[in-house]
Amino acid sequence: MKARDLSVLLGVILIIIMLVVPLPGWLLSVLILCNISLALVVILVSMNTQEALQFSIFPSLLLLLTLFRLGLNVSTTRSILSEANGGGVIDTFGSFVIGNNPLVGFVVFVILVIIQFLVITKGAERVSEVAARFTLDAMPGKQMSIDADLNAGLISEQQAKERREKVENEADFHGAMDGASKFVKGDAIAGIVIVLINIIFGLVIGMVQMGFTFTEAVNTYMRLTVGDGLVSQIPALLIATATGIVVTKTTTTGNLGTDVSRQLLQYPKLLFIAAGTIFLIGLTPINFMLTAIIAFSLALGGYVLLKQTDETEEPDMEEEEQAESSSMNSPENVVNLLNMDPIEFEFGYALIPLADADQGGDLLDRVVMIRRQLAIELGIVVPVVRIRDNIQLEPNGYRLKIKGNEVAAGELLLNHYLAMTPEMDDDEIEGISTKEPAFGLPAKWIGEEHKDEAELSGYTVVDPPSVVSTHITEVIKRHAHSLLGRQETKQLIDHLKESYPILVDEVTPDPLSVGDIQKVLAKLLRENVSVRNLPIIFETLADFGKMTNDTDLLAEYVRQALAPQITRQYAGDDMALNVITVSGQVEKMIAENIQQTEHGNYLALDPESQEQIIKTIHEEVEKMTLQEETAIVLCSPAVRMYLKQLLERFLPQVVVLSYNDLEPGVNVQSVGVVNVA
Structure with missing residues (x-):
């Protein structure tokens, strides 16, 4: 055990x-001198800290110092009443204050106690109570502010974590200070009671047991009582003052002395006004010489400060310009320009109210919810969305970029609602014709006055923030595979390793690298298959990773392991599925045209056959779309990934499943067949 730890433990034992x-x-x-020294150290430390959390041990320290002081009070009271002797320090303090008049000395001591109890202690207790309540009330707002800065890209995940910890620590500290300040108040009350006990019982013991006269008893016990009270109340006064300083301290760049001198003297011209006022007071019967000296000192101080301010203003401006110039010309500044945000959302100036919380905008909060929603649905951590206005865009326009490339754009009309209806030619409601940006459905922008009418007519009415939130969500879903890089994959692996270390060690780095795992996960995300169930995915990779390193084939094995998840995703709770099946002729044609190379397998089908297959599937998909059903093509496991590769460029929205992707209990109904002449 370290000497510091041992000293604290021995100190507690000594108090007992x-x-x-x-x-x-x-x-x-x-011990009395040690108590005074500790109190001086505490108040000096409290004055030199820049923020309260730098002295976070203060509530516990306050309890220990209070207990130490009360233990001293018990010991000195025992010594005073039993031996009429409290030690040299108590006797010296008492003699110095009382002098030749015990009554005057006692009055001075009472005034000190009143100041300690009614002013310092009571004020510190009230400030601690209010600070704790306001800190707790402000926690939700601070947390929202941190989330908003994180989503706006102003801070990183690590910085957000540190700020959240600081908010929690501040709440804990002020809550502890609220309770600890009660010890200061109790200590002050105990000090008053102990003084009364020393005087009353000292007089009784002195005259009854020790044979003192009343005058001797008063002189002896009054001196010892006042001395004991002083050596106890002076440290208590210092600790109570330190309590008030700590709980009233706001975060600054300097200590208390620096802040007081800088802020109190930041307006030198006001010292001239104070000097003139003091000089005028000297024209009354008050001592003119004394007021003139003070007025002259104030005026001289104001002149010196004003001259220093004038001299430092111009150099400061020059230094700022030089610093700005050197910053722009530094190589680090150029390197920072190379940084690219994974996701950027830009909007025109007319849409600023969407993101401005002061104008009622909640886009930042919605983005937070989108990231949480996608983490649950897709199983990946979506990067921070950088949100900013762009005057180069149309006033009502917006666009979404992923890794610097524009992937989506749209237009919003504030103070309007987007009304959608399945009826393509429904013109019952007046509005501005448009298309819903996320799914391309026909829609209209309608005014507030037509909202109720549209809802009664069967329209789906959505406000602009919900429109853009849905668009952002769907775009990120479609591009989730491109957002999952090796670094993000490593974070997922590290998170899984905390719970399944043996499983992770069996998969990576041998036989599969982080890049191989990233490719498998990206292939799943490309087809809208969630990778949240990482344990099942890694179990499959552990089983088949030693057999092949073909990431396309490994992704197919993982899909088969995730059959319950995929089945539930498309078949729903009723376990029924309408699909377009692929004929044996087409499957045979695809299987016969698979080319195997050292870099993987690919489909080498002639263009005419490809066109026929795509045309047939397109016709069947249109039929299902008219019936408002999800277009799903069902084929054998051997050709699934090759058929998906064929359709991905021309019909990316079509879902391609194999029989192994579905659980045996699914009720599959074929509503069309893919065949070629």
Whole structure:
């Protein structure tokens, strides 16, 4: 155990001993001086900290110091009442304050106690209580502000984590200070009671047991009581003052002395006004010489400060310009320009109210919810979305970029609603014709006055924030595979390793690298298959990774392992599925034209056959679309990924499943067949 830890433990044990074991006068004097020294150190530390959390141990320290001081009070009271002796320090303090008049000395001591109890202690207790309540009330707002900065890209995930920890620590600290300040108040009350006990019982013991006269008893016990009270109340006053300083301290760039001198003297011209006022007061019967000296000192101080301010303004401006110039010309500044945000959302100036919280905008909060929603649905951590306005865009326009490339754009009309209806030619409601940006459905922008009418007519009415939120969500889903890089994959692997270390070690780095795993996960995400169930995915990779390193084939094995998830995704709770099946002739044609190379397998079908297959599937998909059903093509496992590769460029929205992707209990109904002449 370290010496520091041992010293604290020994100190607590010593306090307990002081409560029950009589101590000699010389040891009491040593402990009293130690108490005063500790109080001085505490108040000096509290004055030199820049923020309250830099002295986070203060609530616990306050309890220990209070207990130490009460233990001293018990020991000194025992010594005073039993031996009429409290040690050299107490006797010296008492004699110095009382002098030749015990009554005056006692009055001075009472005034000190009143200041300690009614002003310092009571004020510190009230400030601690209010600070704790306001800190707790402000926690939700601070958390929302951190989330908003994170989503706006102003801070990183690590910085957001540190800020959240600081908010929690501030709440814990002020809550602890609220409770600890009660000890300061209790200590002050105990000090008053102990003084009364020393005086009353001291007089009784002195006259009854020790044979003192009343005058001797008063002189002796009044001196010792006042001395004991002073050596106790002075540290208590310092600790109570330190409590008030800590709980009233706001975050600054300097300590208390620096802040007071800088902020109190930041307006030198005001010192001239103060000097003139003091000089005018000297024209009254008050001592003119004294007021003139003070007024002259104030005026001289104002002149010196004003001259220093004038001299430093121009150099500061020059230094700022030089610093700005050197910053623009530094190589680091150019390197920073190479950074690219994974996801950027830009909007025209007319859409600023969407993101401005002061104008009621909640886009930042919606983006937070989108990231959480996608983490649950897709199983990946979506990067921070950088949100900013762009004057180069149309006033009502917006666009979404992924890794610097524009992937989606749209237009919003604030103070309007987007009304959608399945009836293509429905013109019952007046509005501006448009298309819903996320799914391309026909829609209209309608005014507030037509909202109720549209809802009664069967329209789906959505406000602009919901429109853009849905668009952002769908675009990120479609491009999730491109957002999952090796770094993001490594984070997922590290997270899985915390719970399944053996499983992860069996898969990576041998036989599969992080890049291989990233390719498998990206292939799943490309076809809208969630990778949240990483344990099942890694179990499959562990089984088949030693047999092949073909990531396309490994992705097919993973799909088969995720059959319950895929089945539930498309068949729903009723376990029924309408599909377009692929004929044996087409499957045979695809299987016979698979080319095997050292870099993987690919489909080498002649263009005419490709066109026939795509045309047939397109016709069947249109039929299902008219019936408002999801277009799903069902084929054998051997040709599934090659058929998907064929359709991906021309019909990317079509879902291609194999029989192994579905659970045996699914009720599959074929509504069309893919065949060629």
